[in-house]
Amino acid sequence: MRRAITLLSASMIALTAGAASAQNAKPRNLILFVPDGLRGGIVTPETAPAMAEIRDKGVHFKNSHSLFPTFTMANSSALSTGHYLGDTGTFSNTIYTGYTSVPAGDTVVPFIENDAVLADIDDHFSGDYLNEETLLKMARGQGFSTAAIGKVGPTLLFDHTDRGKNTIVVDDSTGGKTGVPLSDEMKEALTKAGLPLATPSRGDNAKAGDAKTPGTTVANVAQQAYMADVATKVVLPMFKARNKPFVLVFWSRDPDGSQHNTGDSLNTITPGINGPTSMAGIKNADNNLAQLRKALDELGLSATTNIMVSSDHGFSTISKESKTSPSAKIAYDDTPKDFLPMGFLAIDLAKALNLPLFDPNDKNAKVADNAHPRPATACSARTRRSLMSWSRPTAART
Numbered sequence: 001m002r003r004a005i006t007l008l009s010a011s012m013i014a015l016t017a018g019a020a021s022a023q024n025a026k027p028r029n030l031i032l033f034v035p036d037g038l039r040g041g042i043v044t045p046e047t048a049p050a051m052a053e054i055r056d057k058g059v060h061f062k063n064s065h066s067l068f069p070t071f072t073m074a075n076s077s078a079l080s081t082g083h084y085l086g087d088t089g090t091f092s093n094t095i096y097t098g099y100t101s102v103p104a105g106d107t108v109v110p111f112i113e114n115d116a117v118l119a120d121i122d123d124h125f126s127g128d129y130l131n132e133e134t135l136l137k138m139a140r141g142q143g144f145s146t147a148a149i150g151k152v153g154p155t156l157l158f159d160h161t162d163r164g165k166n167t168i169v170v171d172d173s174t175g176g177k178t179g180v181p182l183s184d185e186m187k188e189a190l191t192k193a194g195l196p197l198a199t200p201s202r203g204d205n206a207k208a209g210d211a212k213t214p215g216t217t218v219a220n221v222a223q224q225a226y227m228a229d230v231a232t233k234v235v236l237p238m239f240k241a242r243n244k245p246f247v248l249v250f251w252s253r254d255p256d257g258s259q260h261n262t263g264d265s266l267n268t269i270t271p272g273i274n275g276p277t278s279m280a281g282i283k284n285a286d287n288n289l290a291q292l293r294k295a296l297d298e299l300g301l302s303a304t305t306n307i308m309v310s311s312d313h314g315f316s317t318i319s320k321e322s323k324t325s326p327s328a329k330i331a332y333d334d335t336p337k338d339f340l341p342m343g344f345l346a347i348d349l350a351k352a353l354n355l356p357l358f359d360p361n362d363k364n365a366k367v368a369d370n371a372h373p374r375p376a377t378a379c380s381a382r383t384r385r386s387l388m389s390w391s392r393p394t395a396a397r398t
């Protein structure tokens with residue numbers, strides 16, 4: 001536990017209410033708020049007032065950095081366990097499992113932002129593929145109430161072996177076929193609060209676009225409003241009524257989701273992720289944080305609750321054009337001339353090494369000379385997007 005807390009603290013800003021907290025033997029509550037893909041330097045009182053206030057009035061760990069520049073699951077494995085990636089084995093959003101994962105679409109490199117895929121991998125590795133204790137599992141072992149709410153994948157990781165039996169899990173898949181089940185207590189409380197038992201879809205925010213069609217121009221507002229309502233109208237009041245300390249993780253897909261899918265910058269570098277859609281994604285996450293703080297105030301929990309805000313990684317805009325990559329010299333149906341195709345690195349390596357290329361997402365079929373590898377079945381949009389922009393560590397992070 002001590003190691004976990006130490007590592008987490010290194011990448012966070014924290015607001016600790018109450019001057020006597022260090023002397024107070026009573027355990028304090030914790031909200032860990034993760035704005036996915038947020039660049040620390042973009043936070044100002046104008047762009048993200050709730051985050052700026054916590055940074056400016058609380059403790060700011062200004063030299064923090066992600067453990068892996070680009071990937072949510074790699075960093076969430078660290079945030080959820082306090083361990084480096086060499087311990088968790090989660091070096092990316094797709095990992096090589098050494099067996100064919102059926103729920104991931106019959107591939108040995110499953111995309112793991114998926115509750116069913118995480119369960120499948122756990123099943124194949126003695127029930128716990130991370131093989132490290134997670135933060136929420138430890139917290140509930142110490143008598144805390146626990147909940148993880150937010151983006152599918154990193155959210156479940158905080159208590160993935162429990163799968164909703166003790167820790168409340170609400171993510172994109174809640175109420176769906178692959179979702180973690182809700183307890184009867186949660187179903188009743190949601191119904192009483194007038195909230196549906198299934199998370200709404202991302203709607204237009206999920207529109208990734210392609211080389212010819214711009215992506216979305218709206219942030220992930222509706223889906224995250226549901227999650228924020230679940231947290232503030234159901235989970236926090238429930239935790240208060242239990243009269244026990246709690247840990248709540250809120251993993252906001254925005255701004256990452258809006259930055260990946262932004263329709264502001266089709267095949268151009270500017271405005272890139274500084275366009276209005278990305279900025280709306282930052283504000284959307286900030287609004288969720290403000291709503292959580294307001295609920296703490298209204299429930300009388302502010303004085304006993306610490307809030308930590310930490311992004312998982314930063315973000316940057318990249319060009320997909322190349323004058324030198326051999327993969328960009330081939331014509332593909334779905335890729336503009338001189339642009340890098342899906343799987344460009346694999347193509348270039350195969351050419352440099354004069355070796356054949358096989359596609360794990362196409363039942364290990366050989367990739368033809370004028371073709372490129374496919375995205376994984378379960379994650380086509382995501383994989384395509386991850387090539388359009390990647391994220392990088394930032395010197396300062398919130």
Ligand SMILES: [Zn+2]
Nearest residue numbers: 036037072312
């Ligand atoms: Zn992320």
